[in-house]
Structure formats: C-alpha cells, structure tokens
Amino acid sequence: MKSIITAIAMTALFSSFAYADSGLADRINEARSYPNKTVETVDRQELRLKHQKLHKQMKEAGIADSSES
Numbered sequence: 001m002k003s004i005i006t007a008i009a010m011t012a013l014f015s016s017f018a019y020a021d022s023g024l025a026d027r028i029n030e031a032r033s034y035p036n037k038t039v040e041t042v043d044r045q046e047l048r049l050k051h052q053k054l055h056k057q058m059k060e061a062g063i064a065d066s067s068e069s
Helices: 002-017 024-036 044-061
Strands: none
8 A cells, every 4th residue: 555655656746757848858958058158248338328328318308317416
C-alpha cells in the first residue's frame, strides 16, 4: 500500500515535467543562452537630449517642475 502511495506521489510530483507546454525546456535554454545575450544601452548624450526635450515639452504644457521650487 505504501509503495502505491509513493508511486502516486512521485507521479504527481514529476507530472509537471511530462508535458511540452510547461515551458521548462524554454527556461533551461534561456538560462543556457543568457550569457551570450547582449543588452542594448542608450548613449548618455542621447539620453540627456531626450530628457531636455521632455522637460521643454513639460514647460510648454505648463507642467511645473518640482526641482525648480
């Protein structure tokens, strides 16, 4: 009886690995390939220009900047 309960428990425990839609293989492949991925970075000058443009638009729209107080 104990062996049947153990077998059922083991089947329930490992059943998530049995079907393809679980995504386990995808997660394993992602983890293996992660170090080879590159991260896209933004140039500091480009970011600065975007912020200046955004602040200008905010000023034109009448939105007060809390740092100017």
